[in-house]
Amino acid sequence: MSDMSRRDFLKMASAAILTASGLLGLGGLFRFLAARTEPLPPTDFDLGPASNYPPGSRTALPDIPALLVHTQNGFSAISLVCTHLGCTVESKSEGFSCPCHGSRFDPQGKVSRGPAKKPLNSLRTEASSDGKLHLSIN
Amino acid sequence: MRPSFLHHLHPPTIPARQARLRYSLAAGGLAIFLSMILLVTGLLELFYYIPTPDQAATSIQTLTFLVPYGGLVRNLHYWSAQFLVIVTLVHLLRVIFTGAYAAPRRFNYLLGMGLLVLAVLLDFTGYVLRWDEGIHWALVTGTNLVKSIPLIGNALYIMLVGGTQPGPATLIRFYGWHIFGLTLAAGILTGWHIFRVRRDGGIAVPPPALRQDQARITRFELVRREVLAMLVTATALLLLSTFAPAPLSAPITSPAPAFGTTLAPWFFLWVQQMLKLGNPFFWGVFVPLAVLVLLSLIPYILPKPTKPELGRWFPKSNRLAQVVALVIFLAMLVLTLLAFLPAS
Amino acid sequence: MRRYFLPAASIFLLLGLLISAWQESRHPKPIDLTPTLTGQVEYCLSCHSDLAEISSSHPVKSFGCVLCHAGERLALDANLAHSTMRAGKNPSDFSVVQASCGGANCHSGTAEDFRDHIQRATTSIQATYAGAIANIRYTFGVQADLKARLGVFAVQVPQSTSGITELAAFDPLQETNSFILAFGQNCLTCHLSALPVQTGGRYDHFTGCSACHTPTQSASLTSVDTNTATQVHKLTTAISYTQCNTCHNRGNYDLRSMTFQPRSDLPTDRLHDYYQPIAQFTRCEWKLDCVDCHTRTEAMGDGNLYSVKKNIQYIQCKTCHGTLADRPQTRTLTDPNDPAFRLALLNPVVTLQLGEPILVSEKGEPLWNTRVLPDGTYQLVGKATGKVFSFKPVMGSACTQTGDDQSSAYCHTCHSVQR
Numbered sequence: 001m002s003d004m005s006r007r008d009f010l011k012m013a014s015a016a017i018l019t020a021s022g023l024l025g026l027g028g029l030f031r032f033l034a035a036r037t038e039p040l041p042p043t044d045f046d047l048g049p050a051s052n053y054p055p056g057s058r059t060a061l062p063d064i065p066a067l068l069v070h071t072q073n074g075f076s077a078i079s080l081v082c083t084h085l086g087c088t089v090e091s092k093s094e095g096f097s098c099p100c101h102g103s104r105f106d107p108q109g110k111v112s113r114g115p116a117k118k119p120l121n122s123l124r125t126e127a128s129s130d131g132k133l134h135l136s137i138n
Numbered sequence: 139m140r141p142s143f144l145h146h147l148h149p150p151t152i153p154a155r156q157a158r159l160r161y162s163l164a165a166g167g168l169a170i171f172l173s174m175i176l177l178v179t180g181l182l183e184l185f186y187y188i189p190t191p192d193q194a195a196t197s198i199q200t201l202t203f204l205v206p207y208g209g210l211v212r213n214l215h216y217w218s219a220q221f222l223v224i225v226t227l228v229h230l231l232r233v234i235f236t237g238a239y240a241a242p243r244r245f246n247y248l249l250g251m252g253l254l255v256l257a258v259l260l261d262f263t264g265y266v267l268r269w270d271e272g273i274h275w276a277l278v279t280g281t282n283l284v285k286s287i288p289l290i291g292n293a294l295y296i297m298l299v300g301g302t303q304p305g306p307a308t309l310i311r312f313y314g315w316h317i318f319g320l321t322l323a324a325g326i327l328t329g330w331h332i333f334r335v336r337r338d339g340g341i342a343v344p345p346p347a348l349r350q351d352q353a354r355i356t357r358f359e360l361v362r363r364e365v366l367a368m369l370v371t372a373t374a375l376l377l378l379s380t381f382a383p384a385p386l387s388a389p390i391t392s393p394a395p396a397f398g399t400t401l402a403p404w405f406f407l408w409v410q411q412m413l414k415l416g417n418p419f420f421w422g423v424f425v426p427l428a429v430l431v432l433l434s435l436i437p438y439i440l441p442k443p444t445k446p447e448l449g450r451w452f453p454k455s456n457r458l459a460q461v462v463a464l465v466i467f468l469a470m471l472v473l474t475l476l477a478f479l480p481a482s
Numbered sequence: 483m484r485r486y487f488l489p490a491a492s493i494f495l496l497l498g499l500l501i502s503a504w505q506e507s508r509h510p511k512p513i514d515l516t517p518t519l520t521g522q523v524e525y526c527l528s529c530h531s532d533l534a535e536i537s538s539s540h541p542v543k544s545f546g547c548v549l550c551h552a553g554e555r556l557a558l559d560a561n562l563a564h565s566t567m568r569a570g571k572n573p574s575d576f577s578v579v580q581a582s583c584g585g586a587n588c589h590s591g592t593a594e595d596f597r598d599h600i601q602r603a604t605t606s607i608q609a610t611y612a613g614a615i616a617n618i619r620y621t622f623g624v625q626a627d628l629k630a631r632l633g634v635f636a637v638q639v640p641q642s643t644s645g646i647t648e649l650a651a652f653d654p655l656q657e658t659n660s661f662i663l664a665f666g667q668n669c670l671t672c673h674l675s676a677l678p679v680q681t682g683g684r685y686d687h688f689t690g691c692s693a694c695h696t697p698t699q700s701a702s703l704t705s706v707d708t709n710t711a712t713q714v715h716k717l718t719t720a721i722s723y724t725q726c727n728t729c730h731n732r733g734n735y736d737l738r739s740m741t742f743q744p745r746s747d748l749p750t751d752r753l754h755d756y757y758q759p760i761a762q763f764t765r766c767e768w769k770l771d772c773v774d775c776h777t778r779t780e781a782m783g784d785g786n787l788y789s790v791k792k793n794i795q796y797i798q799c800k801t802c803h804g805t806l807a808d809r810p811q812t813r814t815l816t817d818p819n820d821p822a823f824r825l826a827l828l829n830p831v832v833t834l835q836l837g838e839p840i841l842v843s844e845k846g847e848p849l850w851n852t853r854v855l856p857d858g859t860y861q862l863v864g865k866a867t868g869k870v871f872s873f874k875p876v877m878g879s880a881c882t883q884t885g886d887d888q889s890s891a892y893c894h895t896c897h898s899v900q901r
Contacts, residue, residue: 172605189876199554199556199557200556203509203525204512204555206506209506333564347647366487366488366491369488369495370494373491373495376499376502377501379502380498380501380502380505380506381505386556388562388565388566389554477595
């Protein structure tokens with residue numbers, strides 16, 4: 001190290017400092033690009049009175065998108081977002097079918113065919129004390 | 139006649155054989171011409187397009203229907219863009235099938251591959267700017283594909299989309315990329331690419347001693363031919379743009395889910411077909427990148443044409459590269475055509 | 483030869499430009515309209531300028547087209563412009579009526595303001611078909627009583643004088659009884675959300691509000707227009723009996739085979755056209771139109787859910803004619819905000835003056851097309867025909883009614899017409 005000339009040392013130091021500056025700038029650039037200026041999309045939805053969804057009903061909720069099912073066991077909700085690449089699946093009599101790459105799911109949301117691997121997400125439903133139904137995506 | 143600036147951009151003479159249309163297909167030159175049209179029509183569209191989710195699609199409707207020749211400007215922009223991608227691919231194929239990528243032209247070949255990628259990205263970002271139901275699915279799946287990249291996917295996604303799901307931030311970023319970021323990069327690469335053509339010795343030919351035909355044409359004749367090509371192309375584009383309108387659908391009205399077409403834009407149909415096979419990252423990111431890398435490596439890893447065989451179609455010495463390229467392109471073509479079969 | 487390439491290409495370019503310009507001139511010329519109610523310019527008139535005004539109360543200068551129909555207001559390409567229209571040609575279909583006809587200042591305001599049309603129409607028995615559904619299910623043993631539980635669509639009201647505050651959607655596919663399945667397949671074409679079995683011809687009508695208010699049938703038999711359904715852009719309150727007949731008086735149900743037998747007669751005049759050959763009716767029941775007697779709440783409901791049509795139908799002969807003991811009820815129009823004036827404005831077959839006495843129904847609904855004449859007789863002007871009819875009260879006449887039975891069947895025993 002002591003054999004290095006002053007010139008070489010200064011060159012090395014400048015390069016190191018410029019590299020550090022570049023990395024700092026890059027870090028700043030990433031923070032700049034990754035800024036989120038929009039509010040987060042909602043994760044909780046008020047579905048209104050539970051009596052709107054009588055037993056035996058399967059109600060499509062296009063804004064979420066989800067399917068609300070009311071059986072003897074109570075309420076359940078299935079997300080209609082395909083687990084492959086995020087398209088909204090279509091409800092069919094034999095389950096769900098995704099128009100983008102052909103994934104198929106059974107009525108409970110399990111994968112029956114297609115490039116998707118994971119089943120459709122189950123979403124949490126809760127009834128509040130005043131009889132209103134809430135749905136949350138996690 | 140004193141050569142003008144335009145004439146001086148060209149070499150004083152070029153070999154006559156390689157200056158023929160049936161040799162070069164005028165592909166490279168057409169790419170430049172189409173880029174010029176895109177710049178001009180793009181600027182004209184800038185005066186009417188409004189990059190917010192509420193106004194994007196309706197501002198395009200205003201331009202198309204209510205501005206005199208607005209529809210023509212938009213159609214010219216659309217068709218020039220699609221033909222630019224096609225012409226770039228034709229040029230790539232021509233370069234491979236005439237073995238024009240050998241040293242010292244290997245770096246220029248890479249610049250050309252970069253330009254291909256930029257052309258496709260410009261086409262895609264422009265497509266998204268419509269912000270109508272026709273592009274809705276492509277936007278959702280395309281951005282989710284980025285998310286599927288391991289380790290850096292989520293960070294890349296946020297930088298691309300500007301949030302956790304496509305929205306106003308996404309539109310303005312795609313707008314920024316399309317009218318400036320990608321255009322600037324394409325401009326720099328184009329300039330560099332043309333410079334390298336000149337510095338690498340112009341159009342690939344055998345050295346003078348091995349050349350069969352010593353005839354050459356002057357820069358004046360070359361410019362005359364280019365002007366002719368531009369006139370014919372311009373007329374064809376004009377007629378196409380007059381009678382075949384660019385696609386337009388109803389605006390996206392969030393937050394309702396997409397109801398538009400589920401077909402990817404034509405240049406990504408091959409990727410959409412592969413995505414039906416399974417893992418999104420593998421089929422949607424890895425394989426397309428691998429294809430790109432393979433094509434880019436052709437000048438480096440495959441046998442290259444010998445000097446006597448330069449400047450002609452289908453030289454024997456780089457047959458392997460031709461076959462590899464042909465197989466890749468046929469596969470992409472077949473995958474693309476498969477998209478038009480009725481859904482199973 | 484080669485030297486001519488450039489000039490030739492130039493000529494072709496010029497030709498191309500000229501063709502472009504010619505094609506541009508062939509595009510529909512944009513005709514703009516900025517309705518006062520929206521303030522947003524729309525270009526529907528570029529292609530649709532030949533369409534007549536839909537009604538005097540919906541002038542296109544105030545409403546424009548997009549307020550009711552939606553659609554892409556800036557597009558001059560038909561497919562794009564129409565792609566986001568509400569319910570295609572008919573924005574009054576109940577699936578979209580709130581968005582098209584609703585709004586507190588329009589047709590989904592309050593009852594006090596007389597602006598609760600949508601709330602009343604969508605809960606009416608003509609819309610829900612709740613009565614027929616309950617009746618069939620009771621008849622075939624699927625429900626224990628005649629109380630309505632199902633309608634053609636699910637509906638809820640905050641309160642209801644009948645005690646019924648909600649109806650679930652009737653889904654024939656959930657029913658196991660074969661008769662009710664057949665009912666679901668064959669008999670659900672006469673409610674306000676269903677299109678008629680055969681389109682075109684005498685029984686054609688739209689759905690939603692337009693089922694009654696858009697005249698798909700001409701008012702007179704002599705100018706039968708069999709292809710009007712797709713070309714009528716009109717809203718009216720002057721509803722002819724022919725419009726009601728697109729559902730009513732068309733034929734009979736056979737419960738055992740669960741089929742509908744359309745009437746087979748070919749009437750050539752109003753008398754025979756009005757009712758099926760088996761029906762009995764008095765002279766005013768075929769000379770007047772249905773709307774001349776049947777009131778707004780009878781046809782469109784009063785906002786409550788009912789199990790039976792009879793719960794909402796209350797007009798009787800005595801409403802206009804009175805009884806031996808009583809004259810018909812009247813009201814003198816002293817309030818300039820009386821709904822009678824508004825109704826008369828919408829369909830000016832009469833001009834009502836402040837201080838005029840008119841007949842009112844038992845529920846206080848103004849029979850605005852009637853007036854009390856100074857000599858103690860009464861006058862009615864046909865809402866759809868404009869014809870003037872004079873009539874006398876029962877009181878002081880030779881009528882031999884017992885007084886306790888005021889049903890139409892009772893009056894028919896003497897007053898029904900021989901066909």
